[in-house]
Amino acid sequence: MTENILVILFVAVPAIILHEFAHGWAALCLGDSTARSMGRLTLNPLKHIDPVGTILIPGLLYASYALGWTHSLLMFGWAKPVPVNFSALRFPRRDMMLVALAGPLANIFLALLMAQILRLGWMPRFSMFFFYGVLLNLGLAIFNLLPIPPLDGSRIVSGCLPRAWARAYSRLEPFGFLILILLLNFGGLSFVSRLVMLAFRTLGL
Numbered sequence: 001m002t003e004n005i006l007v008i009l010f011v012a013v014p015a016i017i018l019h020e021f022a023h024g025w026a027a028l029c030l031g032d033s034t035a036r037s038m039g040r041l042t043l044n045p046l047k048h049i050d051p052v053g054t055i056l057i058p059g060l061l062y063a064s065y066a067l068g069w070t071h072s073l074l075m076f077g078w079a080k081p082v083p084v085n086f087s088a089l090r091f092p093r094r095d096m097m098l099v100a101l102a103g104p105l106a107n108i109f110l111a112l113l114m115a116q117i118l119r120l121g122w123m124p125r126f127s128m129f130f131f132y133g134v135l136l137n138l139g140l141a142i143f144n145l146l147p148i149p150p151l152d153g154s155r156i157v158s159g160c161l162p163r164a165w166a167r168a169y170s171r172l173e174p175f176g177f178l179i180l181i182l183l184l185n186f187g188g189l190s191f192v193s194r195l196v197m198l199a200f201r202t203l204g205l
Helices: 002-029 051-066 092-120 124-144 152-160 163-170 173-185 190-202
Strands: none
Touching: 002 051, 002 092, 002 124, 092 124, 092 152, 124 190, 152 163
C-alpha cells in the first residue's frame, strides 16, 4: 500500500500535472494567456489535481497491476483541464493541434529522460519509480493521442478535418467518457497496453 501511494505521489501526479502545464505553456506561446491569467500556468499540483482523475483512477489501475488482477500496467488519468481560449490563438486551427500535442510530447520527454536514467544506472535506489515512470508516461501519451473527444488526439484530428466535418466530430465530446468506459470494459483499449510495452522495449528496457 505504501508503495502504491508513493508511485501515485511521485510518478503519476507529476506526469499528469506536467501534461496539463505543457498545454497551458504551449497556448501562451501561441497567443492565449488564459491559463496564466487564471493562475493555472504553474507546476503547483494543488492547482491541477482532480481527485478522481489524478488520484483515484491511476491508483486503482496501479493497484490492480500490483495485486496481480491484471497483467498489463495500462495507466492513465487526468487533471483539471487547463483553460484554453482557442479563438485567442494566432492561427486557431493549427495552434489548437499544437496545444493538444504539447501534453503527450511532455510525457514522451519524461519517459525518455527516465529511460536514460535507468539505462545509465543512476540513482539505483529510485529505479522502481523510474521504471513505473517510463510506463506511466508512455501510457499517458499514447492514451491521450486516441482520437476520442475530448482527448488530445481528437483535437489533432479535428484540426485536420474540413470545418463541417470537424463540427460534426466535436458533437461526440459529451459522449467521450462513456465511449472510453465501454471500450475499457470490452477490451477495446487493450492495444494501448501493447503499444506501451512495444515502446518500452524499443527504449531498450
